[in-house]
Amino acid sequence: MKFAIAVFSPPHAPSSRRALRFAEAALAGGHEISRLFFYQDGVHSASANVVAPQDELDVAARWRAFISEQGLDAVVCIAAALRRGVLDDEESRRYQRPAANLPAPWALSGLGQLHEAAQLADRLVCFGGD
Amino acid sequence: MARSLLIISRQAPWKGPSAREALDIALAGGAFDLPLGMLFLDDGVFQLQAEQQPAVLEQKNLAANLQALPMFGVDELFVCAHSLAARGLDLCHLALPAEPLDAPALRALIARFDEVITL
Amino acid sequence: MTTLHVIAHSPFADNRLASCLRLLGIEDALLLCGDAVYALRPGSEPLRDLQAMNLEGRLFALKEDLQARAIDGGLAKAVDYPAFVELSLHHDKVNSWL
Numbered sequence: 001m002k003f004a005i006a007v008f009s010p011p012h013a014p015s016s017r018r019a020l021r022f023a024e025a026a027l028a029g030g031h032e033i034s035r036l037f038f039y040q041d042g043v044h045s046a047s048a049n050v051v052a053p054q055d056e057l058d059v060a061a062r063w064r065a066f067i068s069e070q071g072l073d074a075v076v077c078i079a080a081a082l083r084r085g086v087l088d089d090e091e092s093r094r095y096q097r098p099a100a101n102l103p104a105p106w107a108l109s110g111l112g113q114l115h116e117a118a119q120l121a122d123r124l125v126c127f128g129g130d
Numbered sequence: 131m132a133r134s135l136l137i138i139s140r141q142a143p144w145k146g147p148s149a150r151e152a153l154d155i156a157l158a159g160g161a162f163d164l165p166l167g168m169l170f171l172d173d174g175v176f177q178l179q180a181e182q183q184p185a186v187l188e189q190k191n192l193a194a195n196l197q198a199l200p201m202f203g204v205d206e207l208f209v210c211a212h213s214l215a216a217r218g219l220d221l222c223h224l225a226l227p228a229e230p231l232d233a234p235a236l237r238a239l240i241a242r243f244d245e246v247i248t249l
Numbered sequence: 250m251t252t253l254h255v256i257a258h259s260p261f262a263d264n265r266l267a268s269c270l271r272l273l274g275i276e277d278a279l280l281l282c283g284d285a286v287y288a289l290r291p292g293s294e295p296l297r298d299l300q301a302m303n304l305e306g307r308l309f310a311l312k313e314d315l316q317a318r319a320i321d322g323g324l325a326k327a328v329d330y331p332a333f334v335e336l337s338l339h340h341d342k343v344n345s346w347l
Contacts, residue, residue: 001338008249008347014283015257018311025330040151040249040347080151111158119133119164123337124245128347129257130284138344140268172268212271237274241250246344 004117006037008128010044011052011059019127020062027070035117036067036074038106042128043081046074049101067105075117078108134165136243140172143192144184149177152249153195160202167206167243168199169236170228175213180225196226210236250341251276257283258346260295265346270302278340279304280333281325282311289320299324309336 003026009015023033038046045063052058067074081102082091088108092100102108118124137159139152152174159166170178177192184191199207209228214220221230231239240246254277260266266288273279281288288295289310299308310325311333328336337343 003337006247018257018282021330022333025334029331029334031334039155040148079154080147083147111155112162114155115135115159115162115164118135118245123343124247125337125343126247126249126345126347127257128249128345129282130259172264213268233271236272240252240272240344241274243342244250245342246252247347248344249347 001122002032002034002120004035004037004114004121004124005033006039006114006117006124006126007042007045008040008126010041011047011050011063013041013128013130015127015129016042016045016063017057017059020059020066022125022127024066033070033072034121035113036072037114037117038074038076039080039111039114040128041084043076043084043086046076046081046106047086047101048103049099064105072105074106075109075113076102076106077114078110081108132164133244134167134242135159135245135247136167136169136240138169138171138246138248139174139177140170140248142173143177143182144187144189148249149174150190150192150195152247153192153199155247156199156204157195157202160199160204163203166204167208167239168204169208169210169231169239170213171210171248172213173217175209175217175219178209178224178226178228179219180223182225193225199226208236208239251278253278253280253336253340253343255280255282255343255345256285259284260288266295267298269346270298273302276307278307278309278336280309280311280328280336282314284314286310286314286318286320286322286325289315289323289325291321291323296324
């Protein structure tokens with residue numbers, strides 16, 4: 001079966017890790033993830049500038065590694081990301097900001113990508129909360 | 131056939147971007163002509179109150195975007211009757227025509243849609 | 250169509266659980282995770298509300314969240330992540346109360 005997974009919480013929220021564990025279990029169970037979509041505070045889970053304390057799980061880094069290793073389509077909502085200071089190179093130049101914090105494998109795009117993912121998947125599963 | 135999506139908006143309007151971001155999901159889906167419904171639940175019903183003045187908080191008014199929903203093809207608008215009554219609101223206070231639903235009707239509504247996003 | 254409702258907020262902090270129970274269809278299921286598993290604390294008000302709903306076979310809790318908080322699932326069936334994935338497929342849709 002095909003899953004679309006949407007993450008609405010930052011990497012320090014338990015639900016970001018929960019979404020990651022669910023995604024891993026879905027793939028391990030022989031299912032497919034057609035897209036990961038990061039919205040609202042979930043855009044922080046895509047930031048490359050998160051520095052977790054050494055003795056704590058670095059959920060943002062785990063997301064990055066998981067997406068790269070599995071070759072997944074990972075979309076960050078551009079409007080939600082700009083509002084929260086999560087920018088790729090192009091946006092940091094466009095708005096003349098000093099830094100970009102959204103390198104590959106992430107892609108900035110619009111909410112249409114969430115709708116497309118929901119249309120193409122068998123299940124849309126959203127994660128947020130504590 | 132396109133899968134239908136019900137967006138359940140349960141955030142008060144001026145506590146941050148969450149109410150606007152729920153609405154943006156609906157507007158984006160409407161632009162793609164997807165079958166969409168929107169239900170205002172819990173504190174989300176405060177979004178519908180008429181004559182609010184968020185400008186004094188230096189915030190943009192949500193009302194214009196809410197009123198754009200039918201123009202974007204989102205014309206299935208519902209409100210939880212229990213949430214309204216619990217907050218001392220009634221239908222004549224609302225800035226947007228939304229159909230009030232009791233609990234059995236809400237259960238049937240959620241069952242009818244292919245996907246639900248509650249935020 | 251049946252719905253798997255998912256709640257991840259403490260029932261003592263907001264009204265998600267109360268609203269969800271009002272909207273829960275007779276064939277719908279509820280999965281508690283994160284701080285929502287505090288609803289299963291013995292002697293608590295939310296546990297009484299859950300007991301009154303006749304949710305046998307339809308109430309689940311994420312095992313790791315129960316263990317971490319020293320809560321005995323009791324009324325709820327404890328599930329791991331593979332079971333969470335299967336639950337989401339067993340129902341027609343998943344409604345997470347974000």
